[in-house]
Amino acid sequence: MNNNRGADARGRVTGLPDWDRCGVMGVVNVTPDSFSDGGRWFDTTAAVKRGLDLVVQGADLVDVGGESTRPGASRVDEEEELRRVVPVVRGLASEGVAVSVDTMRAAVAARAVEAGAVLVNDVSGGLADPGMIPAVAAAEVPFVVMHWRGFSEGMNSLAVYEDVLDEVTAELRARIDAVVSGGIAPERIVVDPGLGFAKNAEHDLALVARLPELRALGFPLLVAASRKRFLGRVLAGAADTAPPPARERDAATAAVSAIAAHQGAWAVRVHEVRASADAVRVARAVEGAL
Numbered sequence: 001m002n003n004n005r006g007a008d009a010r011g012r013v014t015g016l017p018d019w020d021r022c023g024v025m026g027v028v029n030v031t032p033d034s035f036s037d038g039g040r041w042f043d044t045t046a047a048v049k050r051g052l053d054l055v056v057q058g059a060d061l062v063d064v065g066g067e068s069t070r071p072g073a074s075r076v077d078e079e080e081e082l083r084r085v086v087p088v089v090r091g092l093a094s095e096g097v098a099v100s101v102d103t104m105r106a107a108v109a110a111r112a113v114e115a116g117a118v119l120v121n122d123v124s125g126g127l128a129d130p131g132m133i134p135a136v137a138a139a140e141v142p143f144v145v146m147h148w149r150g151f152s153e154g155m156n157s158l159a160v161y162e163d164v165l166d167e168v169t170a171e172l173r174a175r176i177d178a179v180v181s182g183g184i185a186p187e188r189i190v191v192d193p194g195l196g197f198a199k200n201a202e203h204d205l206a207l208v209a210r211l212p213e214l215r216a217l218g219f220p221l222l223v224a225a226s227r228k229r230f231l232g233r234v235l236a237g238a239a240d241t242a243p244p245p246a247r248e249r250d251a252a253t254a255a256v257s258a259i260a261a262h263q264g265a266w267a268v269r270v271h272e273v274r275a276s277a278d279a280v281r282v283a284r285a286v287e288g289a290l
Helices: 044-057 078-094 106-117 132-139 152-158 164-181 201-209 211-215 229-236 250-262 275-288
Strands: 021-028 061-065 099-102 119-122 142-145 189-192 267-268
Touching: 021 275, 044 061, 044 078, 044 275, 061 078, 061 142, 061 189, 061 201, 078 099, 078 106, 099 106, 106 119, 119 132, 119 267, 164 189, 164 201, 164 211, 201 211, 201 229, 201 250, 229 250, 250 267, 250 275, 267 275
Parallel strands: 021 061, 021 267, 061 099, 099 119, 119 142, 142 189
Antiparallel strands: none
């Protein structure tokens, strides 16, 4: 029997294309200090080329960010973030790429949408800037609500849970309610459990294992595991062994992409696209064979 678990099962997002499988969001960090590829795409021309390369590799969306959110990172000012992000968004959008903007600032989100972005991906879920929710509501674009407990400089101290699934679910539900109350249409909301943000490896693995329960929130689910610390910890094995560098975690990232796709994620967010694009397509083929 053919088991159709396409867009209907994964959820639809008004304003974005429907895919018959888990989507792939490629990452372009226009920063000098990203944990995984800081500085490689800091130049606007290089960043646009990178985004176009990710599309060739199979990305459905390209997520452009100008502020590192690695643990311990300091914030950049608004003017600098705008300088980094807006030209890249404009350049990619002019080539027909579906672009999302990764920002916690309402002004950056608004300018990026004006430049052609079709999705706002706010790792704070609207908590960092009180102007974000009304700005996104006015722009009428989709919005990613991520689980977040605080800025990068202090988030490791916030990784304290009695039951990580229950607490993340409850905190996401509260943010969703606030976002909807602020005027963002429910059909434009995507949720993200925030792997690596105020979470240790044990917490991240528990959330990946229970993605179907997070989907019970009733919104499309974005899973952003790419190159994160918990994968480094898994690959290291023993606690006293140094984890491999971030760029050596792409095979592990693709493994999570396959798991997430099989468990009904709407999309995965990854730095290297090709392996994850293959993984989600294989997962869909297996679903279709059931």
